[in-house]
Amino acid sequence: MQxxxxxxxxxxxxxxxxxxxxxxxxVAMRIGVEPAFLSKVERDLTPPPSEAKVIALAEALGENPDMLLAMAGKVSSDLLQIIQKRPQLFAELLRQLKQQPDHAILNIVRQVTDGDW
Incomplete structure (x- = not known):
């Protein structure tokens, strides 16, 4: 993985x-960091920046913030709050979904979104 x-x-x-x-x-100016810092991030000489900076970087690059956060080894704070409210339930759900193909997960998401479940 890249x-x-x-x-x-x-x-x-x-x-x-x-x-x-x-x-x-x-791009560094747009996201509020020094160019030298962004250069070090790009060369993997320093860990990814904070959640807020990763989200700003996603916006600047036209990328999905959740994808970039995951690549940075982070979870967005709104998702973390959701998980923290029911940790056992979400842990079990994610472990079960780990085995499922993408189309099955998308089907579940559509059902929940549509309220048809």
């Missing part, structure tokens, strides 16, 4: 090829 830093660098450089405002310096 590291958080290498994925960020790859996505930013791909966007830079189309839009020169996606340089390391400009």
């Amino acid at each position: 590291t958080f830093g290498s994925y960020i660098r790859e996505r930013r450089e791909a966007l830079t090829a189309e839009d020169k405002t996606m340089s390391l310096r400009q």
Whole structure:
């Protein structure tokens, strides 16, 4: 699996090829970090930034925040609060879903979303 830093660098450089405002310096300014820090993150010399910075980075790069948080080894605070309210129930649910193919999980999500379950 690709590291958080290498994925960020790859996505930013791909966007830079189309839009020169996606340089390391400009993206760093957009998310409120020093360019040197973002460079170290991209080279995997330092751990991924805080949840807020990862979310800002996702927005700047047009990426899914939950995906980038997972790549960074983090869980969004809203999901953490949900899990903390019923830890045993969600732990069991996730362990059961671990064995299921994606289409089965998507089917469950649709049923819950539609209220048809």
